[in-house]
Amino acid sequence: MLDTFTLSSFGAFHTLLALIAVVAGLLGLVRHGEIGTGTRAGLTYVVFTVLTSVTGLFIFRHGSFGPPHVLAIATLVVLAIAYAAEKRGNPHGFARYVAVLGYSLTLFFHLIPGLTETGTRLPLGDPAFTGPEDPTLKALVGAGFLVYLVGAAVQVLRIRRWRRLVPST
Known part of the structure; x- marks a missing residue:
């Protein structure tokens, strides 16, 4: 029972x-x-999300390369795209949307393993979820995605308002 919650130092x-x-x-x-x-x-x-994704690639709790590793790679790809858009794109154009929404998407990505790993370990002896396919877990991740979509809509509206106030160069 306690072994389920034990984390390695890494x-x-x-x-x-x-x-x-x-x-x-x-x-x-x-x-x-x-x-x-x-x-x-x-x-x-951004720095700590990169570090989290990279270290996650070396964790094999379930024995082999799997969905958590794919999520880590997807996170790194989205971060790279968002960073490139932020640094090289027109701050008054489409690149701003890509950067802002990309970074926010990676925050949603943190939710997936966070809920999965915590919920399949706690409470001790009677975890909240039976595993990654647990319907309640899937519903919570779905709710988290809806929160992301609402937040993304708010961010898009905020950028549009800002673009109207700041003349483009």
Whole structure:
């Protein structure tokens, strides 16, 4: 029973990186309405999300390469696209949407393993979820995605308002 909750030192390190990333991402959203590397919270989020994704590629709790590894790779790809859009794209154009929505999408990605790993381990002796296919877990991830979509819509409207106020170059 207790063995189910035991994390390796590397797993605990990986979890700590993820927690720092999520807190920084949420701070960025609350303080600035978006995540971006131009703020301390946003830069912390991006760096720690990269570290979380990379360390996640070396965890094989279920024995082999699987969906968590695919999610880690997808996270790295979305971060790279968002970062490129933020740094190289026109801040008054489509690139701004790609950057803001991409970074926010990766915050949603954190939710999936966070709920899965926590819910299949806790409470001790009677975990909340039977596994990654548990219907309740899937419903919670679906609800999280709806929250992302609402947040994305708010961010799009915010960018549109900002674009009307700031003349493009």
